[in-house]
Every structure is written in C-alpha cells, then in structure tokens.
Amino acid sequence: MQFSGGMRKKLRLGGDQRKASYPHSLQFYLEPPSENISLIEFESLAIDRVKLLKAVENLGVSYVKGIEPYQSKLENEIRRLKFSFRESLEDEYEPRRKDHISHFILRLAYCQSEDLRRWFIQQEMDLLRFRFSILPKDKIRNFLKDSHLQFEASLPERIAVGFELQ
Known part of the structure; x- marks a missing residue:
C-alpha cells in the first residue's frame, strides 16, 4: 500500500458554490460532511x-x-x-x-x-x-425559512426572544 499525502488535491469551490454550501452561520447539522x-x-x-x-x-x-x-x-x-x-x-x-x-x-x-x-x-x-x-431579524427569518420552519413571533420587536413552531 502506498500513501502519497503530497499528491492529494484539495477541493476548491467557486464563490457561488461556497455560499451554497453554508448559506447561514447557523446550522442544524443535518448532512454530514462528505469531503476528505x-x-x-x-x-x-x-x-x-x-x-x-x-x-x-x-x-x-x-x-x-x-x-x-x-x-x-x-x-x-x-x-x-x-x-x-x-x-x-x-x-x-x-x-x-x-x-x-x-x-x-x-x-x-x-x-x-x-x-x-x-x-x-x-x-x-x-x-x-x-x-x-x-442574528438580525431578517437573517432569522431567512434561516427559519431555509430550514422549512414556520413560526409566529411572540414579540414583534424581538423575534429572537421567542417564536412558536407550527
């Protein structure tokens, strides 16, 4: 068996692909990583x-x-x-x-x-x-929407404090 660490190429993603990989700073960690x-x-x-x-x-x-x-x-x-x-x-x-x-x-x-x-x-x-x-309110909304979570804000001026999942 031969291992050649120096020959390994690192996966490089372009701008749009990189953004699509991790669209939010928050994650629910639903998909395990697939890279080496x-x-x-x-x-x-x-x-x-x-x-x-x-x-x-x-x-x-x-x-x-x-x-x-x-x-x-x-x-x-x-x-x-x-x-x-x-x-x-x-x-x-x-x-x-x-x-x-x-x-x-x-x-x-x-x-x-x-x-x-x-x-x-x-x-x-x-x-x-x-x-x-x-997170700012708009980022919270985007994150919850992208995560397929529907909610109603319990306090209109402070969404981050409380929300109810439907």
Missing part, C-alpha cells in the same frame, strides 16, 4: 471544537447566559478560535466549514456514553442559542 480531510486537520478541528465547547461550558457557569459579559466573552472566544458566528463577515466559507466538520467529529467522539452525549448536546444547544440570539 487529512488526519492533522481532523485532529486540529476536533481540538478547536472541544476548546469552544469548554469555553461555552465555563462561561455558562461563570456568567448568566444571555447577559452582556457572557455574550461578549463567548463572541471573543468564537472569534479567537476562528469559528463562524456572524452573518455579515466577508468570506465565511472556511469558518462555517470548520464549524460543520468539527461538529460531526465531536458528535462521533462524544457518542460513547450517555454522560458524554448529554454534555455535548448541552454545550451545542447553548452555542446555538447564543448564535441565534445575535
């Missing part, structure tokens, strides 16, 4: 995701979720680890790709026991809640 990645990148993505979820956990213990210090510290941590969290950034393909692939790596790693699964799901829910709370 190196073992080094696999490990790096997993480590960064664990760091992010540990930060979510630690900040959730240290601060009340949703208040300004929690929000700003979590935003700084997401930015530092180069994960996707804002819709308005120029080229979001790499951070969104990183988010997508790393989620599935940890989903696989943390399915070994009920305690690990619970911890993983709780941190991912807190991360989704944070990301959802910082």
Whole structure:
C-alpha cells in the first residue's frame, strides 16, 4: 500500500458554490460532511471544537447566559478560535466549514456514553442559542425559512426572544 499525502488535491469551490454550501452561520447539522480531510486537520478541528465547547461550558457557569459579559466573552472566544458566528463577515466559507466538520467529529467522539452525549448536546444547544440570539431579524427569518420552519413571533420587536413552531 502506498500513501502519497503530497499528491492529494484539495477541493476548491467557486464563490457561488461556497455560499451554497453554508448559506447561514447557523446550522442544524443535518448532512454530514462528505469531503476528505487529512488526519492533522481532523485532529486540529476536533481540538478547536472541544476548546469552544469548554469555553461555552465555563462561561455558562461563570456568567448568566444571555447577559452582556457572557455574550461578549463567548463572541471573543468564537472569534479567537476562528469559528463562524456572524452573518455579515466577508468570506465565511472556511469558518462555517470548520464549524460543520468539527461538529460531526465531536458528535462521533462524544457518542460513547450517555454522560458524554448529554454534555455535548448541552454545550451545542447553548452555542446555538447564543448564535441565534445575535442574528438580525431578517437573517432569522431567512434561516427559519431555509430550514422549512414556520413560526409566529411572540414579540414583534424581538423575534429572537421567542417564536412558536407550527
């Protein structure tokens, strides 16, 4: 058997294809990634995701979720680890790709026991809640529409606070 790491070509997508791959900074992670990645990148993505979820956990213990210090510290941590969290950034393909692939790596790693699964799901829910709370109203509508979720806003001026699925 012969492995030639130097000969591997990296998949490059054009502008429209890249945007179509990850149209929103939020994801429900319905489709697993289908590209080949190196073992080094696999490990790096997993480590960064664990760091992010540990930060979510630690900040959730240290601060009340949703208040300004929690929000700003979590935003700084997401930015530092180069994960996707804002819709308005120029080229979001790499951070969104990183988010997508790393989620599935940890989903696989943390399915070994009920305690690990619970911890993983709780941190991912807190991360989704944070990301959802910082989205502008129009981006929330687009995300929910693209996700085939119908809703009615419970408070017209603050859609991110509450909505009912029909």
